[in-house]
Amino acid sequence: MTSRDDDQPTERVVIRDKRRIDPTGGKVKSEADSKDEPVEAPEKSERDTDKEHKPSHAAPDEAVEGEIVEEAETTTEPTEPEAPSKDASPLGAELEALRSELEERTNDLQRVTAEYANYRKRVDRDRGLAAEQTTGTVLGALLPVLDDLDRAREHGDLVGPFAAVSEQLVAALGKFGLTAFGEKGDPFDPTRHEAVAHQTSAEVTEPTCVQVMRRGYLLGDRLLRPALVAVADPE
Structure with a gap:
């Protein structure tokens, strides 16, 4: 069985205290008191004028809140702090000094490397020239021996084991x-x-060696000794 209290609806009594704030700074008055005493209308400010022109479907609290937010955004924009100058800071000055020193050392290293490369090339060239000159000196001393071998070959004396040694x-x-x-x-x-001798001949069309008294020798591309020849010019 259900009780009697559950069958009947419960009545809720709400007491609303309707009070208005006196804009002139007076005491809070109830709605009944405001009917008896006339209240002077306060002067409308610019904000109240803007509220009247706003659409009626917008809530006054939301409009005021939007204005406050917009005003806060326009008036309280945060400003970024200026970054400290790199040149003025001790770390920036030290970094710039290290960078300059590194660039100077790099230039010194490149200069020393280039000088060493040129030195190596010069040493190798001088070494080659010295070796060639030494070889030329030794071979120049042996040229008379080769001349004697050529004469013996022309006379037919270069035969047997002596010919093998000559070769x-x-x-x-x-x-x-x-x-x-x-x-x-x-x-x-x-x-x-x-x-060493000149003659004319109808058998040649240009200056030609008609007799070789002594052969010449080359050391690589360098002339070690010229050849002694008799030249025949065309008639």
């Missing part, structure tokens, strides 16, 4: 870059031949 000597000297030149019938080259 081995020429092959060994050739390994050092020694090359013989100067044969009968070669065109006359004043840079490589030394003419």
